[in-house]
Amino acid sequence: MRYFSVESRSDQVMLSGEIDLGAVTELRSTFDRAVATSTGGLVVDVASVTFIDSSAINEFVRVVRAGHVVTLIGAPPRVRRTFEMLGLDEIMTLDS
Secondary structure (H helix, E strand, O other), X not given: OOOEEEEEEOOEEEEEEEEOHHHHHHHHHHXXXXXXXXXXXXXXXXXXXXXXXXXXXXXXXXXXXXXXXXXXXXXXXXXXXXXXXXXXXXXXXXXX
């Protein structure tokens, strides 16, 4: 059963549901395609994310470490707090 959704439009990726180990392969390939064609960084809409685990968060970090700018938009309080507690707001932008 699939509890997540990953959609991509140019340099914006929209995530929804539970983003965990089961979603990482699709998340990685989607991020890679998006940054390959992006000119202004990667924008990730996480407004509909209900859960995110460390394996998924690692994919965000991997993209940043590869030299790309990552902006999260629409983060629900729980998701935003997770990124902030990990200090990831220091390496990527968290927009409301």
